[in-house]
Amino acid sequence: MSVFIGGAWPYANGSLHIGHLSSLLTGDVLARYFRLKGEDVLYVSGSDCNGTPIAIKAKQEGVSTKEIADKYHNEFKDCFEKLGFTFDCYTRTDHSLHHQVVQEVFLELLKKDKLYTKVESQCFCKTCNQFLADRYVEGICPNCGAEARGDQCDYCSKLLNPIELIQKRCRTCGDSPIVESTEHFYMKLRALQEELENFVSHAKKEGLWRDNAIQLSERYLREGLVDRAVSRDLSNGVRVPVKGFENKTIYVWIEAVIGYYSASKQWAKEHQADEALFWNKETISYYVHGKDNIPFHSIIWPAILKSIDKQPLPTHIVSNEFLTIEQKKLSTSRNWAIWVPDILKRYQPDSIRYFLIANAPESRDADFSWREFIYSHNSELLGAYGNLVNRTLKFVEKYYGCTTPKGKVDSMIRKRVCAAYDEIGALIKDTKFKLAIEALFSIVRDSNKYFDEKKPWNQIKEDEIGCANTIATCVYTIANLAQLLNPFLPFSSQTLQRMLGISEMKWMEASYNPVSLSKVELLFEKIDLDRIDEEIEILRRGTDIEE
The missing domain is CATH 3.40.50.620 (HUPs)
Known part of the structure; x- marks a missing residue:
């Protein structure tokens, strides 16, 4: 595939x-x-x-x-x-x-009769002595009344023509532009209305797109597609490869x-x-x-x-x-x-990746909070994942001379880990990343619970075989977590790959065999909670937004 x-x-x-x-x-x-x-x-x-x-x-x-x-x-x-x-x-x-x-694509569109020329009205700034690109025109959106650029309103997501803006002004000099005529190429979008309706309908039926993409696309189609200009009077860009239009850009x-x-x-x-x-x-x-x-x-x-x-x-x-x-x-x-x-100067890349994926605005707006970012790092990455790895591998280092013991992996845990490859893979394919990373950290938390319940620090004195099985199960889980979390937390996965001597990462069960550990190191370090107020102060000092 x-x-x-x-x-x-x-x-x-x-x-x-x-x-x-x-x-x-x-x-x-x-x-x-x-x-x-x-x-x-x-x-x-x-x-x-x-x-x-x-x-x-x-x-x-x-x-x-x-x-x-x-x-x-x-x-x-x-x-x-x-x-x-x-x-x-x-x-x-x-x-x-x-x-x-x-x-080449432009010329192919022209050859297939998908483009045509039309004289249109466009904003011209007399002060700057130039036609204004759509983003050079600012004003009030005629659809929702919010401040908008000439190409699109970020507030209501409506695609705009800059001459539609109310109280237009040139972004460069602030003067009000006039409207003059200029000739441009247009693409025949209106002719594709039915084909695109079928395309969006198929994506909706199969659940292939995010809901916001379906809803916004359906709205555009309900309003009716209009032909749109595909050239502009700009100096910066790809030149129109047609005689007489060489001074225009695509x-x-x-x-x-x-x-x-x-x-x-x-x-x-x-x-x-x-x-x-x-x-x-x-x-x-x-x-x-x-x-x-x-x-x-x-x-x-x-x-x-x-x-x-x-x-x-x-x-x-x-x-x-x-x-x-x-x-x-x-x-x-x-x-x-x-x-x-x-x-990036102050925090580990995996910490940034974890928080932005686990708290992503997949279906609704989400908020980045320094408090949540730092608490998330300390509790989930350090306190859960990092703790599982460190306590297990340090135990191997202390009691088994840096070589993982010959033990039997718990059958129920193995069954769950094997199933995770299919479950997490399906969630990733379906772009449900928050659910995927939450499911993986559920395995992390349960593995820590397993370690606590087995008490290997007692087993090593009272039940050597049981202790070997406990540690073998934990090392097995960690090796598989290194692979399962690799798409999300690649740097910590690489560190584990090195420590556990994993030759190649694959999306399939990593079986358990005794292995000599390389140097055991911490995956994550604690972030001082004082950093929360420090980061918020840095943010506030740099802005003119009122509290």
Whole structure:
């Protein structure tokens, strides 16, 4: 089986925050799981280096768009690597191959009569002397009355045309733009209404998408799809490959999603492979992103793929709700955010991964609380998992000379562990990651209870055979937990793999055989509770949000 996993592409105009991680981490869980199963996996993403956000940042800092893109692309790569993301290809949208592939897709859409030109009204700023990209126009959403950008309202998720905004203003200078005419290419989305209705209906019937993706997609379809512009008057981006339109760029909403396809071609080129293995009707695909990216993956990308006869359409859409911070909406503009480069300096990557997966906004908004983060680390990772590993392996070190004893694994525990591979695997495949990690930590807690009930510190004096069986059972459980938790907590799993001499991680039972331990080390260290107030103070000092 071939599995394609696409993680949403963060804009290279500022550092990653934990909202990004909350949406993207499960892509790595999926990739690690399917690789352990022995499946063919292609996991791709990249930095979005084209379009308005980067141009705005470059103008603010008085540097080129390339300097901004380079800075944040490199920072993103570093953060993802430190967090254990296992992308097969992490690229960028200003890569020459991406430009080539996007232009090829554009021309194919044109050849198949899926595009047409139209003169349209667009906002023009006389002060800046330029047509304004949609994100350069800000104002009041005509649908819900909230502050919105010209392309989409984050509050009600409605896709917008900037000229619809009330009290429009130029984001750069603040002046009110005028409306002038310009010619652009449009995609015939309206003609795909029925096909996309059937596509969304199938996903709903089979339970393949998150509820928010189904609900939002159905809403767009009920309102009726409209043809959308696929070109813009911008300097930063992929040029329209048509005579007379060379000064225009391909609109980022169509260009960015084509990045999944161009990234697969880049991977194939770099590895002398064939990307067709992942672009056929037999492939299972997962698209991992936040709620604000739903229409681009449930409507726009399927429309493009249908129009160029490319399979598969998105099989699973893994779209998280929003993450708040200390009960307040995350705001990068007001610095009410926890930045990934900063949190990585102070906390273990597995601690970050655990909390953001176990407390993810899978079906409703979730909150990041420093108190919960630190208590979760100390109680679950250190107090439960770390304690099970340390007390067991230290016992082996003290009483068995660093070699695990010849003992018999408890049959009921073995039965439960073996069943966990199927149970946890099914939950991961169905994108129910919170339930999966909770089920695994239930095994951890029960294993600690088993250790306490057996009292090996007494058994070693009174019942050597019973003690050997107890320790063998605990070591067996730990070895299998190392594999079962590998998709979620890869760094601690790697440490256990080294300590227990596990030659290769697989998604199948690790049988028990006596083994000589390498140096026993702590998986996790306690976080001082004083850090809670310190972190909250750091957060508050950096923002202008009133209490």
